[in-house]
Amino acid sequence: MKINVKAPAKINLSLDALYKRKDNYHELEMVMTTIDLADRLQLVLLEKDCIKLDVKAHFIPDDKRNLVYQAAALLKERFQIKQGVAISLDKSIPVAAGLAGGSSDAAAALKGLNQLWDLNLSLEELADLGAELGSDIPFCLYGGTALATGRGEIIEPLPMMPNCWIVLAKPSISVSTPGVYRDLKVSEVTHPNTKGMVQAIQEGSFEGICDNIGNVLETVTLVKHPEVKRIKEKMLEFGADTALMSGSGPTVFALVKQYSRAKRVYNGLRGFCEEVYLVRPWQEQR
Numbered sequence: 001m002k003i004n005v006k007a008p009a010k011i012n013l014s015l016d017a018l019y020k021r022k023d024n025y026h027e028l029e030m031v032m033t034t035i036d037l038a039d040r041l042q043l044v045l046l047e048k049d050c051i052k053l054d055v056k057a058h059f060i061p062d063d064k065r066n067l068v069y070q071a072a073a074l075l076k077e078r079f080q081i082k083q084g085v086a087i088s089l090d091k092s093i094p095v096a097a098g099l100a101g102g103s104s105d106a107a108a109a110l111k112g113l114n115q116l117w118d119l120n121l122s123l124e125e126l127a128d129l130g131a132e133l134g135s136d137i138p139f140c141l142y143g144g145t146a147l148a149t150g151r152g153e154i155i156e157p158l159p160m161m162p163n164c165w166i167v168l169a170k171p172s173i174s175v176s177t178p179g180v181y182r183d184l185k186v187s188e189v190t191h192p193n194t195k196g197m198v199q200a201i202q203e204g205s206f207e208g209i210c211d212n213i214g215n216v217l218e219t220v221t222l223v224k225h226p227e228v229k230r231i232k233e234k235m236l237e238f239g240a241d242t243a244l245m246s247g248s249g250p251t252v253f254a255l256v257k258q259y260s261r262a263k264r265v266y267n268g269l270r271g272f273c274e275e276v277y278l279v280r281p282w283q284e285q286r
């Protein structure tokens with residue numbers, strides 16, 4: 001038996017941190033949406049009790065350090081699975097980019113293995129398991145557009161993102177997510193209007209989304225890495241309706257209503273940045 005699963009990237013339309021919790025995580029309010037840029041996983045059932053992972057990309061571990069491996073190991077251990085799996089992972093999402101690539105791969109593995117190993121787990125049960133491995137995995141399991149609260153694991157689905165063009169640009173620097181959260185000064189930042197963003201999504205208002213976009217982690221990453229700030233400024237100069245850093249960065253995305261302008265932003269950015277993508281919101285229904 002063989003199963004193919006797609007693992008789409010996400011962007012944060014808003015990311016607010018309210019306070020630092022006793023468990024050292026931050027209490028968050030995020031509006032996230034999946035985009036049409038996806039990794040692909042193929043899962044093949046093995047009768048032998050083992051997990052094999054083959055990653056078609058350089059510099060990505062294919063062992064216990066990979067969240068896909070951890071997802072398979074967690075299911076195996078929790079449900080005493082005696083069968084095995086061979087997973088091949090084809091990467092398209094930039095790595096360590098603020099696009100939840102690793103989390104989405106793990107979510108896709110959980111979904112695929114639920115079928116392959118005949119576990120009959122609900123989406124909620126998969127999300128609870130996913131949350132043990134990483135805060136963004138529950139959102140990736142739901143996909144679409146959603147409000148994520150708590151440490152990111154409490155998901156309230158929202159209507160689909162209105163159609164538009166999304167230009168992504170990832171500078172070739174790496175950013176450490178724990179490092180960004182460590183340097184964040186929650187009491188000093190301007191908090192985005194999450195309620196306004198949720199309302200804009202509910203009304204299907206592209207303009208409302210642009211008005212309420214915001215990410216408190218920009219206060220850390222844009223200061224530490226001025227090239228991220230420059231990319232954001234360039235996107236706006238080239239005609240983006242809005243631009244924001246995703247997650248803890250360093251990827252910046254622009255939302256653009258008109259294709260001709262999106263193309264201008266895309267072409268303009270390619271002069272500054274090696275990794276630039278022009279995509280749309282993810283259109284598949286849940």
Ligand code: C5P
Pocket residue numbers: 024025026027028133134135136150151152177178179181182
């Ligand atoms: O949950 P995950 O392993 O993806 O989180 C990575 C890191 O991001 C955490 O170790 C923590 O430093 C930071 N984080 C946080 N608050 C959250 C989520 C993540 O401080 N709600």
